[in-house]
Amino acid sequence: SMLLGKHESNSTALQLALQYTEKCIEAYSLLLALTESNLKKEATSGPRASAPRAQVQTLDCPAPCDVLQDKVGLKSKIARLRVEHAAVKRTLLELGETPAHLKRYSATTEGGQAKPHRLEIVPTVTEQDAGATSGLHWPEPPQRPRKEKWELLRDLVDVREEMAELKGQTSLMKRERRDLEQILLCQVPRESAVLLLIEHWRSERDEGMDRPPPFDITGETVRTSKEVVGEGADSSQVPGLCNKQLMSDLLDSTKGETQLKVRAGELAMSLERSIQDSNSQSHTSARLVSDLRNTHSNLSTAYRTAQRKYENQLMKLEFQISAMSERHRAQIAELEQSAKKLQEELDNSNGTPL
DSSP: OHHHHHHHHHHHHHHHHHHHHHHHHHHHHHHHHHHHHHHHHHHHHTGGGGSOHHHHHHHHSHHHHHHHHHHHHHHHHHHHHHHHHHHHHHHOOOOSSOOGGGTTTSOBOTTSOBOOOOOOOOOOHHHHHHHHHHTOOOOOOOOOOOOOHHHHHHHHHHHHHHHHHHHHHHHHHHHHHHHHHHHHHHHHHHHHHHHHHHHHHHHHHHHHHHSOOHHHHHHHHHHHHHHHHHHHHHTTOOHHHHHHHHHHHHHHHHHHHHHHHHHHHHHHHHHHHHHHHHHHHHHHHHHHHHHHHHHHHHHHHHHHHHHHHHHHHHHHHHHHHHHHHHHHHHHHHHHHHHHHHHHHHHHHHHHSOO
16 A cells, blocks of 8 residues: 555656646746847847837837736746646655656755755846846745754654664563573572482482391391290290280381382472473473563564554655645635736726727
8 A cells, every 4th residue: 555655646746747847848938939039129129229219119118018027927937837846846755766757856965865956947148137127036046945844753753763672672681581580489499309309319328228138137036036035935924925016016117118118209209290390380481471572572563563654654645735735825826816917907908998
């Protein structure tokens, strides 16, 4: 749609340029007729110098009036041509590379600013003398305008957009820093859990190294049972009951040890599961954070592009409105001048006798 709007604007600029060239041809034809009349006047003024003064006045009286009217019409046409040329320049839009047939309307200086392309008609010596005698002055070319308000506003908008981008980058860096701090805080309990697991494994290893072999344990139990039996025989106690009590104590101790080992294994497994769960949660949280960052960056870029697009459209519409308003003013002024001329002609026709 933007490219289509640019092409439409350039087509209107070409139409305005065509009208402008046609009116330039008319203005140059009027200027040629004016110079030819001045040359004829100079050529005829030499041999008629000896004629009577009254005859010269009767012959040369209508000529200055016609010349004056031609000059006034030519000046008005030049002013209208300048206004239309400015409208053509405002209607032109850049499409990457300017076409060859439109480069003369968008010529730039060395500094990069647009060079005003105006219709400059240099008056001849006779026209200057005639203008000086008749009180008319050729309009001086206007000075180069300063930087317009919309350009300053556009620069301000660009600076604000850059500041917003920098603020967004700083906010993203702060979020990354907070995420890294959270990951570091999650690593601290994991390290403590790993250290606890290592200590547990070390204690199990030391306990296995310090424990005597099962043969010695059985031998010791047999020896102690024999001693207990001997002591019981001496003290007239029942040996079967002592042996059963010792065996039950031994079985209870072995059962407690196996239960403790099973419990330690369950604790180690639960610790490993919790570590794996925390790792998976950290990975999922990191993935979610990266997805959120990507979506935020995409949305911010889309918002900026849409904002720039609508601002450019608004600026182009303002240019078109200003160009149309200037054309409308020029047409109104032209119509007013033509109405005044018609009124003067009607007054002259009503006032002159038949």
